[in-house]
Amino acid sequence: MKEIIITLAEIVNDIHDLLTDMFGLHMTDKQLHFWIIGIIGMVTFFMVHFFFKIIEKMKWSTTILSFVYTFTVMVVLVFAIELQQAITNRGNMEFADAVMGLWGFIVFFLVYAVIAILVYFLFKTFKKKKRR
Incomplete structure (x- = not known):
């Protein structure tokens, strides 16, 4: 499990580097967390909301x-x-x-x-x- 967590951390770091290289954005960790977690949260919210509306029936x-x-x-x-x-x-x-x-x-x-x-x-x- 330790290896899985280390691999996930490496993936997150690679995504951070990719975003920095692709968009030339030099954000602090706080700014990056604000945008990425905000976007992931909204995508997750819409997916969950869609499925919960089905379950509601x-x-x-x-x-x-x-x-x-x-x-x-x-x-x-x-x-x-x-x-x-x-x-x-x-x-x-x-x-x-x-x-x-x-x-x-x-x-x-x-x-x-x-x-x-x-x-x-x-x-x-x-x-x-x-x-x-």
């Missing part, structure tokens, strides 16, 4: 959106933990650990989803019988 839209948001938070948390392990040398910083942690969340969520769907259909069936 689905039956369990709140549950789907809650899952997407929670999964995003879990990705950030898992990688923060892995970075903390690398910085403090407590544990091994491995990509496989991060993936396994996310699988844990997905499995627990699937168990919850199965139970919730069963309860939903039981209540729905019970209501139909009660109306008769």
Whole structure:
């Protein structure tokens, strides 16, 4: 995982150099972050907004959106933990650990989803019988 982070850092540095060479822009890191993160944020916002509008029309839209948001938070948390392990040398910083942690969340969520769907259909069936 350490190698992945170093590679990503090198890619970011190469993009910084490319922008400087291509446009002749000599920006400070703060100025570069302002523009690049601002543009990436807006592109991401429009993509997320488009997909969330589609999800909004689905039956369990709140549950789907809650899952997407929670999964995003879990990705950030898992990688923060892995970075903390690398910085403090407590544990091994491995990509496989991060993936396994996310699988844990997905499995627990699937168990919850199965139970919730069963309860939903039981209540729905019970209501139909009660109306008769």
